[in-house]
Amino acid sequence: MFVLDAHGHPLDPCHPARARRLLAAGRAVVHRHTPFVIRLKDRSVADSVVTGVQVGIDPGSKHTGLAVFTDHNGSRNGRYAIQLDHRGALIRDRLASRAALRRGRRSRNLRHRAPRFLNRTKPKGWLAPSLRHRVETTMSWVARLTRWAPVTTVHVEKVSFDTHALSAGKPLEGVEYQQGTLAGYEVREYLLAKWGRACAYCGASGVPLNLDHIHPRSRGGSDRISNLTLACIGCNQTKNATPVQEFLKDRPALLTRVLRQAKAPLRDAAAVNATRWALWQALKAIGLPVHTASGGRTKWNRSRTGAAKSHTLDALHVGDLDTVTTWPSTVLVAKATGRGTYARTRPDRYGFPRLRLPRTKHVKGFATGDLVRATVPTGKNTGVHTGRVAVRTTGSFNITTRHGTVQGIHHRHVRLLQRADGYGYTTHPETRHRAAFPPPPEGGGLHAEGIR
Incomplete structure (x- = not known):
């Protein structure tokens, strides 16, 4: 606490x-x-004697993991875990809808307005609103943690994978790079992201995946990223040293897709890495020491400690460490919900106002988004319900809990726990152990089975 x-x-x-x-x-x-x-x-x-804590951050497109831990000579002890759920997809969809409506208005026989978008320029470091949302919400939670805990250091994944370690080029630093261990993990992390953690030939997911050479090594194929893909154990053994053109001769559409995707770079790499760099620059501005690492190193750390794959455990394993002794058994999930809307109407399918919303946000002392606990003694909703409330002027509220939405709870049964702050809170247990997949061999080993 x-x-x-x-x-x-x-x-x-x-x-x-x-x-x-x-x-x-x-x-x-x-x-x-x-x-x-x-x-x-x-x-x-x-x-008091304050020793301080450290914060690990694992940025992601949909979820960001935050871990508060103590570090004693490379041995980390997890104290608190938070999973931040972003709403970037919702922001993107609403912006796309707004753009479509504006294009529609310009094409109709309405009063003409000269276009003004040609004189607009984007400033240096500009990010799309859906990407900027991820940076700002993460920084908001880092600021909160610094107010509640004596944070001394921040660890963050600066990139998803180290592109220098993907090839057998000049080593960067450290014995891991010289031996190739981290290089193998960077390659695996890149391929998992590129091929969607699924077999390229049958589409199987959630199973152990092998690194497969599209053009077999026995026939002159190389270890370059453009010649590697993911295959389940069955497809990998069936294909063996067969050229992909012969292996997929009966499925020409799949052959075309595999060859095209193998040559194409990772589509989301630029956007994800740009967001991580923007987050790193924002973290440096708060004045705390910021240590960076790659996602491949995080995965390598998890394989050594036997931790499962989760956003919060990734945050706990970011950066340089020797071991992780313990981690929290419960994760706090903070879902970004926003703080409401300025719109006071609901439109119909044609865009005309269908109904009008109340001008006041508070009803019986509660506002939509407040964290409440309702104790209902009788009726179909009998029990204790804790979650976010949606107020109604009738005094009959809806409460969204981790199990769903409970409707029609009278306000006299509701007790305020915390005012709305733009997030909905739930908890779930942390994964305790890693699934039983064999670890890759020491020395890099681009041909290990069971990557995930």
Whole structure:
């Protein structure tokens, strides 16, 4: 649990059992419900020994993992895990819809407005709104963590994979690069992202995948990225040393797709890497030491510690480390929901107002998005429901919990836990162990089975 002193300055996090004892003894009060933060009434930073914590960040397109941990000589102990769910896809879809509506209005027989888009220029470092949203929400949570915990260092994945380590070029630094171990992991991470973590020949996913040479090595094929793909064990054994043209001679459409995709670069690499670079630059501006690493190194760290694949465990394994002793058993999921809309109407299929929304946001002391707990004694909704509330002027609210939406709860059964902050909160258990797939051999080994 996060702990603040009497003046609101962060102290080292404590165990939940200790937080309960402090609250029961009257020495602390609840500062925030989710994430749970307590404030001590009889302690200040000057009277405490603060060792500090570190934060690991695993940026992603749909989810970003955040891990708060302590580090003692390369041994990490996970203290808190947060999975941040972005809404970039929703932003992209709404912008595309807006653009389509504007194009439609310009083509209709309406009052003409001269186009103004030709004189618009994008500033240096411009990101699309859906990408900028990921950077800003991540930075918002880093700022929150620095307010609730004494953060001393930030670790972040700067790129998904190290492009220097994808080829047998000049080694960068460290014995791992010289021996090729990290290079093998960078290649695997690149191919998993490029081929969608599925077999290129049968489309199987969620199974152990082998690295397959499109043009077999026994027939002069190379280890270049453009000659590598993913194949399940069955397809890999069936293809063996057969040229892909002969192996897929009965499926010409699939052959064309495999050859085209093999030569094409990873489509999302530029956008993802641009977002990570923008996040790195924003993190440097906050004044904390920022250490960077690649996604391939994170995967290599997980293989050594036996951790499963998840966003929060990736965040815990970012950067240079020796081992990870423990990690939290529960993950807090913070889903970006926004803070409402300025629109006061709902349109019909033709764009005309269908109904009008109320001008006031607060009903019976509650607003849509507030975190509440409803205790319903009788009726079809009997039980305790915790989640985000959607208010109605009738006083009958809807509450969205981790199990779904419960409708028609009277306001007198509802108790406020936390005001809306633009996120919906749920929890889920952390994956404890990695699936039983054989690790790649030491020394790089581009032909190992069981990558995932």
